[in-house]
Amino acid sequence: MMEQKYRITGMSCAACSASIERVTRKLEGVIESEVNLTTETMRIVYNENLLGEEQIVAKVNKAGFGCEKLEQDESGDNVNKGVESIPEPELRVSDCLLKENSSVVQPTISKRQEKRKKEQEEAWKILKMKRQKLIVTMIFAVLLLYVSMGHMLPIALSVPDIMSMQTYPVNFALTQLLLTIPVLVLNYELFVSGVKSLKNLHPNMNALVTIGCVTSFVYSLAITYLISVDSHHVHELYYESSAVVVAFVSLGKYLESNNKEKTKGAIYELMSLVPDVACKVDANDVVTEVLLEQVRIGDLLLVKPGSKVPIDGVVVKGESGVDESMLTGESVPVHKVVGDVVIGGSVNQNGAFYMEVTKIGEDTTLSKIIHFVEEAQGKKAPISKIADRVAGMFVPTVIVIAFIAAGAWALLGYPSAFVLKIFTAVLVIACPCALGLATPTAIMVGTGLGARNGILVRSGEALEQIHKVTAIVLDKTGTITKGEPEVVDIVLRDKEKRMEVMRLAAMVEKVSAHPLAQAVVNCYEAEFGEIKGAVSDFESVSGKGICAKVTDTSLSATINECNAGDSCGVINSDGLSKIYEVCIGNEMLMRNCNVDLTLWKEECEKAEQTGATLLYVAKDGTLQGIILVADAVKSTSKDAVAVLKEKGLKVYMITGDRENAAKDIANQVGIDNVFAGVLPEQKAGYIKELQDGGELVMMVGDGINDAPALAQADVGCAIGNGSDIALESGDIVLMKSDLQDVGKAINLSKMTICNVKQNLFWAFCYNVIGIPIAAGALYPFTGQLLSPHFAGLAMALSSVCVVSNALRLRGKKL
Numbered sequence: 001m002m003e004q005k006y007r008i009t010g011m012s013c014a015a016c017s018a019s020i021e022r023v024t025r026k027l028e029g030v031i032e033s034e035v036n037l038t039t040e041t042m043r044i045v046y047n048e049n050l051l052g053e054e055q056i057v058a059k060v061n062k063a064g065f066g067c068e069k070l071e072q073d074e075s076g077d078n079v080n081k082g083v084e085s086i087p088e089p090e091l092r093v094s095d096c097l098l099k100e101n102s103s104v105v106q107p108t109i110s111k112r113q114e115k116r117k118k119e120q121e122e123a124w125k126i127l128k129m130k131r132q133k134l135i136v137t138m139i140f141a142v143l144l145l146y147v148s149m150g151h152m153l154p155i156a157l158s159v160p161d162i163m164s165m166q167t168y169p170v171n172f173a174l175t176q177l178l179l180t181i182p183v184l185v186l187n188y189e190l191f192v193s194g195v196k197s198l199k200n201l202h203p204n205m206n207a208l209v210t211i212g213c214v215t216s217f218v219y220s221l222a223i224t225y226l227i228s229v230d231s232h233h234v235h236e237l238y239y240e241s242s243a244v245v246v247a248f249v250s251l252g253k254y255l256e257s258n259n260k261e262k263t264k265g266a267i268y269e270l271m272s273l274v275p276d277v278a279c280k281v282d283a284n285d286v287v288t289e290v291l292l293e294q295v296r297i298g299d300l301l302l303v304k305p306g307s308k309v310p311i312d313g314v315v316v317k318g319e320s321g322v323d324e325s326m327l328t329g330e331s332v333p334v335h336k337v338v339g340d341v342v343i344g345g346s347v348n349q350n351g352a353f354y355m356e357v358t359k360i361g362e363d364t365t366l367s368k369i370i371h372f373v374e375e376a377q378g379k380k381a382p383i384s385k386i387a388d389r390v391a392g393m394f395v396p397t398v399i400v401i402a403f404i405a406a407g408a409w410a411l412l413g414y415p416s417a418f419v420l421k422i423f424t425a426v427l428v429i430a431c432p433c434a435l436g437l438a439t440p441t442a443i444m445v446g447t448g449l450g451a452r453n454g455i456l457v458r459s460g461e462a463l464e465q466i467h468k469v470t471a472i473v474l475d476k477t478g479t480i481t482k483g484e485p486e487v488v489d490i491v492l493r494d495k496e497k498r499m500e501v502m503r504l505a506a507m508v509e510k511v512s513a514h515p516l517a518q519a520v521v522n523c524y525e526a527e528f529g530e531i532k533g534a535v536s537d538f539e540s541v542s543g544k545g546i547c548a549k550v551t552d553t554s555l556s557a558t559i560n561e562c563n564a565g566d567s568c569g570v571i572n573s574d575g576l577s578k579i580y581e582v583c584i585g586n587e588m589l590m591r592n593c594n595v596d597l598t599l600w601k602e603e604c605e606k607a608e609q610t611g612a613t614l615l616y617v618a619k620d621g622t623l624q625g626i627i628l629v630a631d632a633v634k635s636t637s638k639d640a641v642a643v644l645k646e647k648g649l650k651v652y653m654i655t656g657d658r659e660n661a662a663k664d665i666a667n668q669v670g671i672d673n674v675f676a677g678v679l680p681e682q683k684a685g686y687i688k689e690l691q692d693g694g695e696l697v698m699m700v701g702d703g704i705n706d707a708p709a710l711a712q713a714d715v716g717c718a719i720g721n722g723s724d725i726a727l728e729s730g731d732i733v734l735m736k737s738d739l740q741d742v743g744k745a746i747n748l749s750k751m752t753i754c755n756v757k758q759n760l761f762w763a764f765c766y767n768v769i770g771i772p773i774a775a776g777a778l779y780p781f782t783g784q785l786l787s788p789h790f791a792g793l794a795m796a797l798s799s800v801c802v803v804s805n806a807l808r809l810r811g812k813k814l
Contacts, residue, residue, distance in 0.1 A: 001031065001045060001046070001047060001048075002045070002046055002047070002048040003043065003044070003045045004043075004044055004046075004053070004056075004069065004070075005041055005042065005043050005044075005069075005070040006041065006042045006044070006056070006057070006060070006067050006068060006069055006070060007040060007041060007066075007067070007068045007069075007070055008020060008035060008040050008041065008042050008060065008065055008066065008067055009040065009065065009066030009067075009068075010064065010065040010066050010193065011035075011037060011040060011065060011204075012190075012193055012204050012205055012206045012253075012433075013037070013204050013205035013206070013431075013432045013433040013436055014037055014387070014394070014432040014433060014435045014436020014437070015197075015202070015203065015204040015205060015392070015394055015395045015432045015436075016037070016065065016197070016202070016204045017035040017036070017037045017436055018035075018392035018436075019063060019197075019202035019204070019392070020033075020035045020042060020060055020063060020065060021033050021034065021035050021392075022392060023059055023060070023062075023063045023202075024042070024044060024056065024059060024060065027046070027051055027055065027056065027059055028050050028051060029046045029047040029048075029049070029050030029051035030044060030045070030046045030051065031045045031046060031047065032044065032045040033045075036440050037436045037437060037440060038437065038440035038441050038444055039440070039444070041070065042060070042067070044056060053069060057069070062200070063200055063202055064196045064197060064199070064200040064202065123261055124261070126257075127254070127257060127258060127261065130250075130253070130254045130257060131254060133186050133187070133250070134250050134251060134254050136182070136186060137182075137183050137186050137187060137246070137247045137250050138247055138251070140179050140180075140182050140183050140243070140247075141183055141240075141243055141244050141246075141247035143179050144176060144179040144180060144183075144239065144240050144243050144244065145240055145244060145789075146159075147159055147163065147172070147175055147176055147179065148176055148237065148239065148240045149240065151165070163175045165234050169227050169231040169234040170224075170227055170228055172234060173220075173223070173224040173227050173234065173237055173239075174224065176220075176237060176239040176240070177220070177221070177224060177239060179239075179243065180217065180220075180239045180240075180242060180243040183243040183246055183247060184213070184217070184242070184243065184246060187246050187249075187250055190206050190209060190210065190246065190249065190250075191206070191210050191213075191214070193206040194206035194207040194208075194209060194210030194211070195207075195210060198210075203395040203396060203399065204395060204432070205395065205430075205431065205432050205433055207395060207399075208395060208398060208399070208427040208428065208430055209245065209246070209249055209427070209428060209792075211399070211402075211427055212241075212242075212245065212402075212423070212424040212425075212427035212428045212788065213241075213242035213245055213246055213424075213428075214242070215420065215423065215424060216238045216239070216241040216242040216245075216420065216424050216788065217239065217242040219238060219416075219420055220237050220238050220239045220242070223236045223237055223238075224237070236416075236417045238417070238420060238421070238424075238788070240789060241421070241424055241787070241788035241789055244788075244789035244792065245424075245428050245788055245789050245791070245792035246792075247792075248789065248792040248793040248795070248796045249428075249792055249795065249796055251796055252795065252796025252797065252798075252799055252800055253796075255796075255800045255803075256433070256437070256799045256800055256803055269452070270345075270366065270369060270370050270373065270451065271370060273308065273344075273345030273346075273366060274292065274308075274310070274311075274344060274345055274366060275292065275307070275308045275310050276291065276292060277289050277290060277291060277292060277310070278290060278292055278295050278301050278310035278311065279301055279302040279303070279304065280294075280295065280299055280300070280301055280302075281300045281301065281302050281354065282300075287302055292310055292311065295310065295311055295357055295360060296357065296360065297357050297358060297359070297360055298356065298357060299356070299357045300316070300354055300355070300356055300357075301313065301354070301355050301356075301357060302352065302353075302354055303320075303342075303348045303352065303353055303354075303355060304348070304352050305320070305348060305349065305350050305351060305352055306347075306348065306349075306350075307347075307348055308344075308345060308346070308347055308348070309322065309342045309343060309344055309345065309346045309347070309348060309355070310344055311344040311357055311359065311360060311364060312341070312342070312343055312344050312357070312358055312359035312360075312363075312364045312365055312366075313341075313342055313344075313355040313356050313357045313358050313359075314339065314340070314341055314342070314355060314356050314358055315336050315337060315338050315339065315340050315342060315353050315354070315355050316338060316354050316355060316356050317338065317353060317354040318338075318351060318352055318353030318354055319335065319336060319337045319338070319351055319353060320335075320336055320348050320349055320350065320351025320352065320353050321333035321334065321335050321336070321348075321349035321350065321351065322334050322335075322336050322342060322346050322347065322348055322349065323346060323347040323348075323349060324343060324346040333349050336353065341358075342355055343364075343365045343366065344359075344364050344365065344366050345365075345366045369451060369456060369735075372451075372456040372457075372458060372733065373447055373448065373451050373456065375458060375459065382460075382461055382464060383439060383464055383753065383756055383757075383760075384438070384439035384440070384460075384756075386760075387435045387436070387438055387439060387760055387763070390435060390764075394430070394432040394435065394767075395430075395432060398426065398427065398430040398771065399427070401426055401771060401775065402422075402423050402426040402427045402775075403423070405422050405423070405426055405775035405776065406419045406420075406422050406423035406426075409422050409776060418785070421785055421787070421788060422774070422775060422776050422785065424788040424791075425774035425775075425785070425786050425787070425788045425791040426771060426774045426775050426791075428774075428788050428791045428792045428795055429770045429771060429773075429774040429786070429791035429792075429794055429795050430767060430770075430771055430795070431763075431766065431767060431770075431795045431798045431799060433798070433799040433802075434759075434762065434763035434766060434767075434798040434799050434801075434802045435760070435763045435764070435767075437759070437763075437799060437802045437803055437806075438756060438759035438760045438762075438763050438802055439460070439756050439759070439760070440460075441759070441802065441803050441806035441807075442752055442755040442756040442759060442805075442806040442809065443460045443463060443752065443756070444806070445752075445755075445806045445807060445809040445810055446463060446748060446751070446752030446755070446809055447463065448810070449748065449752075449809055449810060449812065449814070450732075450745070450748050450814075453741070453744060453748075453814050454734065454735035454736045454741060455732060455733075455734060455735070455741055455744060455745050455748060455814075456732060456733040456735065457731070457732050457745075457748075458730070458731050458732065458733075459731070462715060462731035462732060463748070463749055463752055463753070464749070464753055465696075465714060465715050465731075465749075466698070466715055466731075466732065466745055466746055466748070466749035467746050467749035467750040467753060468696050469649065469696045469697065469698040469714065469715055469746070470649065470650065470694075470695050470696045470697075471649065471650040471651075471652065471690055471695040471696070471697045471698070472644055472649050472650070472651050472652065472697075472698050472700065472742065473652045473653075473654055473675075473686070473687060473690070473697060473698070473699045473700065473709070473713070474641075474651065474652065474653050474654070474671070474700050474701075474739070475653075475654060475655065475683075475699075475700060475701035475702065475706050475709075476631075476653055476654070476655035476657065476662065476665055477631055477655065477657075477702075478701075478702040478719060478737075479700055479701055479702055479719055479739065480633060480634065480637045480653065480665060480669055480671075480739065481631040481632060481633050481634060481637075481665065482631060482632050482633075482634055483631065483702070484515070484519070484631065484632075485515050485516055485518075485519040485613070485629045485630065485631050486519045486522065486523065486629065486630070486631075486632050487519055487520060487522075487523035487627055487628065487629055488610075488612055488628050488629065488630045488632060489607075489610070489612070489627075489628040490502065490625055490626070490627050490628065491600075491603050491606075491607055491625055491626040491627075491628065492624075492625045493625075497624065497625070498625075499528055500624075501617055501624045501625040501627075502520070502523065502524045502527070502528065502627075503524060503528070503531065503532075503533070503552070504550060504552070504580065504582050504584075504617060504619060504624070505520050505524070505582075505584050505615070505617045505627060506520055506521050506523075506524035506525075506531050507531055507533045507534075507535055507548075507550050507552075507582070508535060508538075508546050508547075508548045508550060508582050508584050509521050509546065509584065510531055510535070511535055511538055511546075511548070512540065512546055516613060516615065516629050517546070519629050520584075520615065520627060520629070533550055533551055533552050534550070534551040535548045535549070535550055535551075536548065536549045536551070537549040541585065541589055541592070543588075544585045544586055544588045544589035544592065545583065545584055545585010545586055545589040545615070545616075546583070546584055546585060547581070547582070547583040547585075547589075547593065548582060549579055549580070549581055549582075550579065550580045550581075550582045551578070551579050552578050552579075552580060580619050580620055581619070581620050581621070582617070582618070582619055583595070583616075583617075583618045584615055584616065584617050584618070584627075585615065585616065586614065586615070586616065587614070587616065589616070590616050590618060590623070593618060593621065594621060595616070595618040595621055595622070595623055596622075596623070597616070597623060599623070600623055600626070603626065604626070607626050607628055608660070609660065610628060610630070610660075610664055611630070611657075611658075611660040611661030611662070611663065611664035611665070612628040612629060612630035612661070612664075613628070613629045613630065614626055614627075614628060615627040615628075615629060630661075631665075633665060633668050633669060634738070634739065636738050636739060636740045637669045637739050638668065638669045638670060639740065640669075640738070640739035640740040640742060640743060641669045641670050641671055641739070642670060643740065643743040644742065644743055645670070647743065647746065650673065650695070651671050651672075651673065652671070652673040652674070652675060652690070653665070653666050653671045653673070653674050653675070654674075654675040654678055654683055654686060654709075655674075655675070655676055655678065656677065656678055656679060656680065657676060657677070658676065658677060659674075659676040659677060661676075662674050662676035662677075663676070680706075680708075681708070683699075683706065683708065683709035684708040684709045684711070684712040686709075687699055687709050687712045687713050688712060691712075691714070696714045696715075697713045697714050697715070698713055698714065698715040698716075698717055698742075699712070699713035699715075699716055699717065700717040700718075700719065700734075700739070700742060701717075701718065701719065702718065702719035702737070706718075710730050715731050715732065716730045716731045716732075717730055717731070717732045717733075717734065717742060717745070718730030718732070718733045718734070719733075719734055719737045732745055744814035747814045748814055751809060751812055751814075752809065755805060755806055755808070755809055758805055759802045759805055759806065762798070762801060762802060762805070763798065763802060766794075766798045770791075770794060770795075773786050774786050774791050
């Protein structure tokens, strides 16, 4: 199967997109075809053995529309270049800050930035041309209204006697004709599109306007000739119906195009985050400004204060606060030190640092975010299917209604001018555009709002599904918890020995790379500072712990501790040194080392009930204390679970940990339902059980072992700091790794779908009410008909209202 996207040109309304979908779905080998009116793209899935790209393009072209295959971003074609070692030159920020003191290559714009700027410039250039044409069109339309209807106002507007309908009726008619022609000529594209759609038997909104306006214009031309014979026909002119309708349609199209460009703001904002250049450092510590597309994996870059991080990498020297708000929604700058990951597009604050490039092209975080948002905006939500079906048969139905209404009034004996007014008003007031724009505009703005808040939604279908979930299943490690073990408590007989016990443990654990060992080291350094002392005879016992000889150089090893059996008394500059035999590990290691734990039985039992991992610390065969290490709960997890419960959702936790540890974490955050001791391959099975029980399930996880469960769930939610496999399996991605964003994602879904429903309601009601009124349904009761130019104004405003309503989402808070 092949999935491909195409750029479609020449569409004017939902009838156009529906007709393209209809003709492409008839092609042999096509499995799925979706056309997005807002983004002007077509996504088609087909069997490449039965169908080729040329056939698809030819079919769309035959239907009267332009079709061009969308290629992948050229920035993804960079070749990765490995570097064995990265030099650490002296930090010379002046090399980049003071350009006059360094050899700087003056850059040209990068291909990706050039492409983005060209798209924006072209879009705004087209809008500018539309605005200029609109201004001229409106000037002629207003003059035409002044001449044709000024005398009907309560305070009659006079015209020169030479154009007076009473004195010179022919001049009166010819003046209107001369004012109408520029309006029709300036907007000839509308008529070309309408005629082409009729010719291809795929009538669109422009076809309706074309039929109505041309009919009024031709009728008025005939009346102009008749006026020369009989001046009484002067009251039957309808030039303003054709010209003013076109003017209002042009106004609506301009406002619609302007607002549609605004809905693409999220993509433009994300793409604008990438700088054009980067400060590259060579082996001789020379800083050169180079194009971003020339940067390769392994290159060393200097990021100066106040500049943007050019691309993804790791800090290798220096430190600074980095503002990642545009990517993650996190308003507080994140402090970055050596070893921390930095994301391209984030803004460096007040420090300078060196970074090693780790990702380029399509692999960067920003590129993935942009791809995510574009993918979401290009896919339709299921809620749009009804509107799409209606739009597909809308225009032919309206044409039939217009002929029936006009014919009915003609049979009732009404004059031709009356019948023409009915016919034109019905054609002009009908608006399939509002139906076609109702869903995609709201989806575009909604996904953009999510992206600005660090919530990426993969598709319109997922966005619609999120707020429907009834159960949330949360993975424990890395989702509810931080995913990094840390010391949560220390059990001691003598509280004053805390520093000594932690120091002995830290000295031994410092030589180990185990995550639990790192947790002990981090705890000591954070609380007491630098670890002093030497370690020898290091022995790691697999699955049990570590034993080593420790030379303690701290002042706590006093002379009073020395006795005849001790190896001490070696004086050095730090004080009195003493050598201990230290073991740190689990209960089995203590037994192997003949450490008696019976004296600590009560403390051991209480510690085991916490669910934490217990590290026993023994010195010279005697237990000194117990260090409790656990994967600590994130500070926001408890509040996040409470919010989900307030929404009436059932919250579950799933983990491979033993039951005691799982229940302890669950109790801390307020989760009542726990699946413990679950193997990775079993997680999807538990999701399936909940679904079989009638639940609509969202799975939230971050690891490789969560990928099957994320795929099985109705909505898969991947935590942003997780593995690439988890991110690819998720329907939504939380960039901040904050569970509170699950609740925000549900709010986003509710607001967006509510907006879609509002748009669809307006679009359907407008047409259901407007068309009968235009057909003269109220005439028997009011004696008034809807004028065609007011019908045109209503039609233009209907689309503008839909797009403007969608744009309201941009200012919402999640």
